[in-house]
Amino acid sequence: MYNAKYVIVEGCAIVFSAALTHKDMVGYGQKVDGAGFVRFDTKVDSYGDTIIVAKAYGRSVSLNIDSREEDSDIITRQISNPF
Numbered sequence: 628m629y630n631a632k633y634v635i636v637e638g639c640a641i642v643f644s645a646a647l648t649h650k651d652m653v654g655y656g657q658k659v660d661g662a663g664f665v666r667f668d669t670k671v672d673s674y675g676d677t678i679i680v681a682k683a684y685g686r687s688v689s690l691n692i693d694s695r696e697e698d699s700d701i702i703t704r705q706i707s708n709p710f
Contacts, residue, residue, distance in 0.1 A: 663694030
């Protein structure tokens with residue numbers, strides 16, 4: 628399974644290649660709420676639709692910030708909500 632990196636900057640998720648550092652994805656002076664790694668899975672929701680679900684974990688060494696439990700929900704909501 629492919630694992631990517633992510634940062635939550637001012638409430639918005641940025642998901643990117645694990646070949647880059649977390650620090651490279653954040654602008655100077657931007658507030659980072661959470662950072663780490665993310666993997667994606669699928670599940671069937673209550674309507675019978677298959678949806679993508681994110682699972683955030685770990686930490687960013689370059690930013691010295693841990694992932695948070697709510698990061699998974701932020702990423703899932705952002706990638707699955709077309710509006």
